[in-house]
Amino acid sequence: MNLIKGDDNLKTDVKAALNGIEVHTNEPLSHYTFTKTGGKADLIAFPTDTAQVRTLVNYAHQEQLPLTVLGNASNLIVRDGGIRGLVLILTQMNTITVHPEQNQVVAAAGARIIDAAETAYHAALSGLEFAAGIPGSIGGAVFMNAGAYGGEIKDVVTSITVMTRDGEIHTISGDGLDFGYRHSVVQEDNGVVLEATFSLTPDDPVAIRARMDDFNGRRAARQPLEYPSCGSVFKRPKGHYTGQLIQEAGLQGRMVGGAQVSTKHAGFIVNVDHATGSDYVNLIHLIQKTIWERFQIHLECEVRIIGEE
Missing domain, CATH: 3.90.78.10 (UDP-N-acetylenolpyruvoylglucosamine reductase, C-terminal domain)
Incomplete structure (x- = not known):
């Protein structure tokens, strides 16, 4: 399927096939990357829930389209030739839920990790202070095992939910996450991260905020x-x-x-x-x-x- 020309009728056909999911054709990725650079994507879709992700994954499989998944695109460079096939941008999947009885925060892949850190602070849960200024999404942070100021995602994520390129949903936990320096299992299996569960520690909100402010102050001074x-x-x-x-x-x-x-x-x-x-x-x-x-x-x-x- 050739989507490079961005034909209006093709766009209508694609939208019909995807049941009204928000879809853009032939659009510069510079609109979405933190570097403000990047060529055009054939198709960009913005799913709002797991069902829409499955629809898009299945569509890419059926049409034999390459599939690329992005979050906040903060630790990413897109070349000027752009991306062929279908790009999923998950930023509309951004719910964050606190489970106080388990000292857990569960965040959807498109949520900003900054927002997850703020949510944890308001719930008096410690462990995500290091992420208070990281601009990436939850999915991207898991993918890269993001870290700063002595903390890493591997220290606090206990499980993730992913969708395979066949549309199946799995939960991965423990050693199966294969976290390493800027590495996770997601880089190997090409799954689409849907959400992550953070296991945190109760603490004084004043102390949590002080650590967050300290890290953000250092970040602003040096970066x-x-x-x-x-x-x-x-x-x-x-x-x-x-x-x-x-x-x-x-x-x-x-x-x-x-x-x-x-x-x-x-x-x-x-x-x-x-x-x-x-x-x-x-x-x-x-x-x-x-x-x-x-x-x-x-x-x-x-x-x-x-x-x-």
Whole structure:
């Protein structure tokens, strides 16, 4: 199925096939990514519940369309050629429920992890303070095993609900989550995360808020929050700090097109002047090449780079 032209009749046919689910055709993903970059997607759909996700997954399977799942697209670079097939953006699936008797918070995949942290605070539950300033979604945080300030998703998530590409729903818990450094089982099995269960610890709300405020204060002081970015670009190499390596290599402030190595934190690349996905990718490659030549250290991307050239 060729959806690149975004034909109006095709759009109507797709909407009919998907029972009225919100669908956009031939739309730039730069409207949704934190970097404000990215080419067009053939189809973007915005499911509001599990039934709609199953409809979309089945539709992609029946039509033999590639299927890409996004949340807040905060730790992501989409190339300028965009994404073929069907893109699911789950941000409308954003319910968060507290189960006080179990000291648990259950959050849908599209909810912001910031909101989950706030919900936990209001319920006097500790454990998500580290996530108080992470801009990603629950699904993305699980996918990447997001972490900050000594905390990680693996420390607090006890189970996730996923839908397979065949439309089946499974719960995964314990060792089956296969959490590692910026890794989870979802990266291997390509399941669609539907929700996650956080097991937390009762604590004084004043103490919880103090920790959240401390982390957010440190984040604001050290990170370039005033510009669009994809967050921390590289995984930390063992025994080294990425930002320090980039500074020592003389790359802080270096630009490719409109993308710049942040002058505030060299581990970030910011969009300072209408950057493109190619600007980001080319600057990443320049950094990796320079660090290897200077220190014989390979910087591995933490940010996901997807889509076509």
